[in-house]
Amino acid sequence: MPTRTLAGRGRRFAAALLLLAALAVFAHPRIEAAGDALARIDKAALAKLTLDEVEGLRSVLELRASWLVAGPLATLERLARAGIPVEVIDRDPAARWFEVTIGPEPKGDSRRPPLADARGREVPQLAPVPLEQGVWITAAVDQAAGPSTMPGSRVIRVSAAGGPALAVAAQRVIQRVPAARAEVRDDPRIAALAAEVSPDRLRTSVEALQSFQTRDATTTGALSAANFLYDYFRGLGLATRYEDFTFPGTIDGVRVTGLPATNIVVTIPGSVSPDQVVVVGAHYDSFGREQTRVFAPGADDNGSGTAALMEIARLLARGPFDFSVRIVAFGAEEYGLHGSRAHATAARAAGERILAVLNLDMIGYTDRVPEDLDVVVDTASEWLGSRYIAVADKYAPLPIARRLDPLLRASDHAPFWDNGYHAMLGIEDAVLNNPYYHRATDRVETLNFDFAAGVVRATLAVAADLAQPSRAPAPPVGPSARTGFLRSLLSRVKLTELAWSPPSDRAAVGYHVYRSPTPHGTYQRVTGSPVTATSFTDRVTSAADQVAYYVVTAVDGAGRESNYSVEVDDGTIRR
Incomplete structure (x- = not known):
């Protein structure tokens, strides 16, 4: 959705932003460099830095032209002294949550209690601070607090605690790596699976979900839908479990905390590296503006995405795959992405290696024909958008519009971004054009199942x-992988030592090594002929500071080459 402009406030915004920048840059040499701070750095400034210079900084929120970061004041002070415009926003960010508002300047809310941290100590209020045109930041009571902004705004709640390393999240910006079109290997098995996607089965599944009358997360209808999905996936012979969590919601105008909800988690285990996981997700709950707890059929939002999960699970259950596929039906999305946040947070805490997250939300309504699918990514996940388009072009061509917009976060991909995972949103229109959205008229007869089937195939x-x-x-x-450097007055050579173990079938007589400047990008082979050892040293004499990503293949006695191994970076990013 486009950022709203502040009509009549442009001069005020520009003056405030210039004053904030001046105060931040010139005040840094005088602040005591102790503890952490929340700050904003322009992406243009990040492109002048190296990975080493941002070590210790964490990504809080990517904006369109800048980045909210958190980290040691000493690091931010050093950058300011080096001429990098660093805008310090808060010097005790761990004590509270923050609201980033897209739209008009947020106003205070006298109904809110004073801010307090976890120990009950009063936390000073933070007046609205402009971040970018039409984007503001203020303090929030907590993650679950109600909005305090003007109607028409969008609110993102963020915490400065945790978050992925800035060097990881912003690597493409810092190292100025161009987006590359993915190389897709032809596999007739994928084409055969995609060809079996059935529009009629999708319709039947949406009709079944609509029959619950409402799947509002505060109702028993949501639980009944969850049980229906659990039984469906179990009926496919797949390992299926409930993932319970609680969330705050509103019932008859009353704010209630600790409401129970659940995700349905399905696993198709990989046969080679099951710890590597591809997630396909969609939320199954619904919401209605009229009588949400009575009748909210949610055919498009998000019966269409949930039906896609059911069809994808049915076909991928045939396997086998090298890596695991995880199908997740998220609960309580409509009340604040609670199911996906619970899943993504738990995955990060457990150190799970999620390769990519494909989130589908509203894929059945067409306001025009042919309709295109909007694929929304942030900077770190841009490779995933490129790969989605390339794979779709090969196996299931349909019009696709890729949107690089880190502020399009109103669906279940966003918590995965926040936890450092690569994720994308597939949606019929990122700027919603469905007139039945969140209404009792969001019914199955309004959907185009030929379009939905195309999205499911892709x-x-x-x-x-x-x-x-x-x-x-x-x-x-x-x-x-392990990397070191050879330096001289005239050159700098990066040496990356790779080591691996023979494949499980012991069929390999040699190996090839491939390198890419982006995750899962277009790999270039760096071995002229198969190497027989289970190790290899790659020497890079140009762009020695660039991160490289590697995969290895096995070659058998008949000259056949295997799939790619697990991808590994060269180890130059400190996570």
Whole structure:
């Protein structure tokens, strides 16, 4: 959705932003460099830095032209002294949550209690601070507090605690790596699976979900829908579990905390590296503006996305794949992305290796024909948008519009971004054009199931491509990477030592090593002929500071080459 402009406030905004920048830059040398701070840095300024210079900084929120970061005051002070415009917003960010508002300047709310931290100590209020045109930041009571902004605004709640390393989230910006079109290997098994997607089955599934009358997360209808999905996936012979959580919601105008909800989590285990996971997700709950707890059919939002999960699970259950596929039906999305946040937060805490998240939300309504699918990504996930388009072009062509917009966060991909995972949103229109949205008229007869089937074919193909249909010979196990540098007055050479273990089928007689400047990008082979050892040293004499990503393949006695191994970066990013 486009950022709203502040009509009549442009001069005020510009003056405030210039004053804030001046105060931040010139005040840094005088502040005591102790503890952490919340700050804003322009993306243009980040492009002048190195990965080493942003070590210790964490990504809080990517904006369109800048980045909210948190980290040691000493690091921010050093950058300011080096001429990098760093705008310090708060010097005790761990004590509270923040609201980033897109739209008009937020106003105070006298109904709110004074801010307090977890120990009950009063926390000073933060007046609205402009971040970018039409984007503001203020303090929030907590993650679950109600909005305090003007109607027509969008609110994002963020915390400065945790968050992925800025060097990881902003690597493409810092290193000025151009987006590359993904290379897709042809696999007739993926084409065959995509061809079996049935528009009629999608319609039947949406009709079944609509029959619950409402799937509002505060009602028993949501629980009944969850049980229906659990039984469906179990009926496919798939490992299925409930993932329970609680969330705050509103019942008859009363704010209630601790409401129970659940995600339905389905796993198709990988045959080679099951710890590598491709997630396909969609929320199954619904919401209505009229009588949400009585009748909110939610055919498009998000019966269409949930039906896609059911069809994708049915077909991918045939497997096998090198990596695991996880199907997740998220609960309580409509009340604040609670199901996906619970899942993504738990995954990060457990150190799960999620390769990519494909989130589908509203994929059935067409305001025109042919309709295109909007694929929304942030900077770190841009490779995933490129890969989605490339795979779809090969196996399930349909019009796709890629949107790089980190502020389009009103669906279940956003918590995965916040936890450092690569994720994308597939939606019929990022700027919603469905007149039945959140209304009792969002019914099955308003949907175009031929369009929905095209989206499901493309998404199934992308999930299968990322998980890799298993084939002989098996890929190597690993690899691991270690990088060092050789420096002289005239050159700097990066040496990356790769090591791996033979594949499980022991069929390999040699190996090839591939390198890419972006995750899962277009790999270039760096071995002229297969190497027989289970190690290799790559020497890079140009762009020695650039991060490289590697995969290894096995070659058997018949000259057949395996799928790619697990991807590994060269270890130059400190996470």
